[in-house]
Amino acid sequence: MPNLMPRQPKNIVILISGSGSNMAAIVRAAQAQHWQQQFGAHVAAVISNRPDAAGLQLAQSLGVATQVLSHQAFATREAFDAALMALIDTHQPALVVLAGFMRILTPAFVQHYAGRLVNIHPSLLPAFPGLNTHQRALDAGCTEAGCTVHQVTAELDHGPMLAQAAVPVLPGDSADTLAARVQMQEHLLYPQAIRDWLRSAACR
Template identity: 80%
Template structure:
């Protein structure tokens, strides 16, 4: 194992529940000792994101970079790359980061940028995944951790977890059950990625 610290930067826009699940697992499973890895920072594009306080309560440094301060997606992503690169990240984790990233950003972090999506990809890319699964008559739904590529929700799949779609499900009820699996799957996928690194 390399002696160099493997810094992980997590990007959020909201409550940060997946971020918190990863940070808790990093502490409980002692990623620092086992993999030389640590959550170096949590970055949000929204100053009011609940996950910022959550990260701070766990001792994780936070930063805010508002996309509203930039006149283009490209300008924001360039500034975001500069901020992230200050931490020399081994891995950049999207955890409810509600921005479509530019090809330049995705290319810059190729092979070290991952996301979680609330469907069993390749099914139901994009939004409203739970209602679409119900409307399609699916018997199973779930979540997918994947590498991020320039095509939305199409990168190589790293891990998946499924839940049954119940006869009386609403999108909200199904989403709540899938979220439980997300909080288990995402930390496991990050740990597996760390184990795969030299």
């Protein structure tokens, strides 16, 4: 029987700032789908820039190590990102996953993790990069919205797309109701996109 384990373990580090719902979806998928056995991959750590992020306790309940690095302790964005890189690199990550990490990253950070830094954005990119995506979709009269998993590059929300999922915009939708429906798809799409990335990496 062939050995499906790659030679090098593939550690995943997830960055959060809030509730961690996408993080939890990824961790649960990794456990249920046995990413460790299939790809030698596991979520090594969840790191937050906010000590009060609810996702920290959620990650701990799922058996994942957590760490906090508050951006408020640093005078500049560059200093924070340098410290964050040093912390992340202690885990030797194959993949760094942004899951509701509410920080604009410096070019040095993005370059350091080029090709192994991913994000999920709540729109069908290239439409509506940036903030307030759901209200902007409603204001534009869109008939569908959705989410996009993409590699992170120096240009905000413009990296190569890895996967997308669409939802219909329903009559009477508000930004909140549309966001809730899109988030349900995020919780399915993000783990699947990461699993596809791991499968591809295992074949390299």
